[in-house]
Amino acid sequence: xxxxxxxxxxxxxxxxxxxxxxxxxxxxxxxxxxxxxxxxxxxxxxxxxxxxxxxxxxxxxxxxxxxxxxxxxxxxxxxxxxxxxxxxxxxxxxxxxxxxxxxxxxxxxxxxxxxxxxxxxxxxxxxxxxxxxxxxxxxxxxxxxxxxxxxxxxxxxxxxxxxxxxxxxxxxxxxxxxxxxxxxxxx
Amino acid sequence: xxxxxxxxxxxxxxxxxxxxxxxxxxxxxxxxxxxxxxxxxxxxxxxxxxxxxxxxxxxxxxxxxxxxxxxxxxxxxxxxxxxxxxxxx
Numbered sequence: 001x002x003x004x005x006x007x008x009x010x011x012x013x014x015x016x017x018x019x020x021x022x023x024x025x026x027x028x029x030x031x032x033x034x035x036x037x038x039x040x041x042x043x044x045x046x047x048x049x050x051x052x053x054x055x056x057x058x059x060x061x062x063x064x065x066x067x068x069x070x071x072x073x074x075x076x077x078x079x080x081x082x083x084x085x086x087x088x089x090x091x092x093x094x095x096x097x098x099x100x101x102x103x104x105x106x107x108x109x110x111x112x113x114x115x116x117x118x119x120x121x122x123x124x125x126x127x128x129x130x131x132x133x134x135x136x137x138x139x140x141x142x143x144x145x146x147x148x149x150x151x152x153x154x155x156x157x158x159x160x161x162x163x164x165x166x167x168x169x170x171x172x173x174x175x176x177x178x179x180x181x182x183x184x185x186x187x
Numbered sequence: 188x189x190x191x192x193x194x195x196x197x198x199x200x201x202x203x204x205x206x207x208x209x210x211x212x213x214x215x216x217x218x219x220x221x222x223x224x225x226x227x228x229x230x231x232x233x234x235x236x237x238x239x240x241x242x243x244x245x246x247x248x249x250x251x252x253x254x255x256x257x258x259x260x261x262x263x264x265x266x267x268x269x270x271x272x273x274x275x276x
Contacts, residue, residue, distance in 0.1 A: 070206065073267070079261055135260075142238045145255045147225025152251075155244040156223040159212035160191065163199040168189060168213055170248070177275050178189065178244045179268065182226050182237040183212075184259060185192035 046113055049098030049120035055091030056124040059084045059129050081135065092128050095121040155180070189213055191220050193236050243271050251275055 063084045065073055077083060102109065102117035109117075149155055159169045171177075189211045199212040215221050221237040228238040232237065239259050243252040252271045254263040 058242070072211055074265075085243065105263045139258050139260045142257060142259055143228055143238060145238060146252065148240065148255055149224060149242070149250045151253060152249060155242065155248050155250050156220075158220040158223055160220055161196050162189075162211040162213055163196060163203045163229050165196050166211075168211055170244075174248055175246050177246055177272060179272070180242040180244055181190045182224065183188065183190055183192040183241045184228075184239055185194040186234075186236065 046109070046117060047099075047119040048094045048101065049124070052091045052093075052095030052098055053120045053124040053127075055087050055094060056127045056131075059087040059091065060127060062087070063131070085135075088128050088131060091124055095124040095128075191215050191237065193218060193221065193234070241268065243268070243275070245275055 024096050026146045063078070063081060066078055099121035100123065102114040155170065157170050159167055191213045193213060193216055195216050196214045199214055202208070203212055204219070213220065215237075217236070218227055218235060221227055224240065224242070226237045226240050227235055229235045239256055239262055241254040241263050242250055245251045252269075252274075256262060
């Protein structure tokens with residue numbers, strides 16, 4: 001039968017009449033249940049950037065918390081911060097996974113969820129970059145100590161007050177060995 | 188052992204108390220000692236401080252060992268310092 005607007009309209013009126021008369025039952029439309037695996041993937045897509053940032057924060061806050069503890073037994077963990085770098089690396093991987101999911105076309109995540117994932121991912125990548133710069137860049141930014149007394153040369157004389165205000169004269173140490181340590185200060 | 192730092196006497200007294208330090212901490216707010224040892228670290232827009240450094244000075248006042256770290260996070264270990272002290276006559 002050729003389909004015309006008049007025919008369609010007639011069919012539609014007939015259908016309406018039959019439905020009203022109770023002759024035709026129309027089953028309510030139900031969305032097919034989405035497979036469980038799809039839901040899991042969607043959830044993970046939101047979880048990765050969150051876990052990534054959490055890992056980054058644990059690494060950075062943990063590192064500086066350990067610095068502040070000033071525990072001599074734990075200094076090797078700070079000098080070779082493999083534990084913190086490992087946590088940081090895991091966080092970066094999670095953030096990259098989260099960003100990839102958020103930025104890839106398709107998928108069911110809404111714009112808000114995607115934007116949230118991008119913000120968290122970028123925040124963790126920035127935090128990680130900053131921490132690496134601190135460890136491998138900033139902490140090496142020291143002036144060359146070209147004028148420091150060389151081995152075998154006399155230690156420059158000085159007098160300075162100790163924490164009780166008592167003056168200390170280097171010359172008074174003649175006859176005994178002395179360990180002289182310079183600190184950065186601003187504790 | 189004595190330490191040198193730019194912080195004033197009062198601050199050093201607090202730090203020595205907080206950390207229960209039993210050695211003398213010398214205040215060098217004008218960086219006189221720090222400059223005598225060539226250790227000034229100028230910082231952009233911030234007060235200059237000392238770059239970390241450790242010297243072992245013998246009984247004749249001669250520098251026998253020094254450690255000028257190139258990374259301020261890394262300082263000589265106590266074991267190494269003790270070994271260097273043992274090497275002194």
